Amino acid sequence: MKNIKSISVAAMALFLAGCDEIKFNGTMNVLEQITFSQSQNQTVVVAPGQFAAKVTLSANNSKKKIKMEIKNADPATEVKLEFSKDIAIGETFNITAAQMKQNFDLAGTMATKVTRSEERSTYESCTYQYPQTVCRSNKAADQKVSEDLVAKISEFAAVEAVQAPEMVNPVPAEKAPYPGQFGPVPPHTPTCYTQWVSRPGTRYVRYFIETTDRDIDAGFVQNGKTLGSFKGHSTQNETVYTYQSDCH
Structure with a gap:
């Protein structure tokens, strides 16, 4: 990958927001026993030695x-520390024991370089959003129209019976109610939406x-004495867009 821009950040502060994380891989070198205070009044003791270690820096709203x-x-x-x-945490930093609620300070340096x-x-x-028209039958409206038509046909039959009660023969076909005589045939009444x-x-x-x-390069310092240190490296890659066309 050809780099066209290299930025050495001498005084770049580490800014963590939301759930961002920075992960370091490196070595923990313990010179003297270190006791870490943890939640629920627990402690973690690390004896002298040199060990592979991973350190993750993260943050929330507080x-x-x-x-x-x-x-x-x-x-x-x-081991977990909070402050x-x-x-x-910038080019140089010093987080006191009181700020972390520990019995040591955390002091050191961090060099940052950004390349593009x-x-x-x-x-x-x-993916993109597309409007689609969806139609469904309105059963309630269809049923209401059908009920109105049945009522009109029944009304016609009742009138014929009153006007000619002596009629034995059925109503002539040309006078019989037919679809559309008292209004349109019940339509298919769809309900459409996007x-x-x-x-x-x-x-x-x-x-x-x-x-x-x-x-x-961070040291665990107690009363001017270094109990141990951590040295690690982190690499993060991010895609930065300079142009994006519409999705189609």
């Missing part, structure tokens, strides 16, 4: 969180890939 998975055992030891969302690929183009799949349906389509796009590399 807190930032650090989740560590230290592979000093099977399964890995899990205010207003505390930034050349602009690319392609056709990609998409329903939006999803359809597959394609669209033309132009975009570039933005890659963010981060290197973090």
Whole structure:
């Protein structure tokens, strides 16, 4: 991938919003035993040694969180740290013991570099909304029209019976009620409405890939003494669109 732009971010603060996560893979080097305070008055103790580790930084509306998975055992030891969302992790940082409710400070550096690929183009799949007219029979309306017609036919028969009660022969065919004589034949009365349906389509796009590399070096410091440290690397790729045609 050819990079046309390389940005070295010297003072870029780590900004996490919503459910965003940044994941680091690296090494945990414990020089002296570290005791981590956890929720529900629990503690996690990590003995000296050098271990592979994964660290995830995340945030919600009120807190930032650090989740560590230290592979000093099977399964890995899990440690969680929390602090205010207003505390930034930038090029340099120092989160105090009081801010994390721990017995050590977390201090270190994080270097961030952003690179962008050349602009690319392609056709990609998409979905779009299409209006579709749907009609269904209105049974209630049809039934009402039929009932009105039956009532008119019955009324005609009653009038004929009153006017000529002595008639024995049936009403001549030319005088008998017929469909349409007292109004239109009950129609099919549909109810129609527009329903939006999803359809597959394609669209033309132009975009570039933005890659963010981060290197973090964080130390666990107690009364000026470093109990241990974590060094890790994170790479994130994001597709940034510069143009998107309509989906069709």
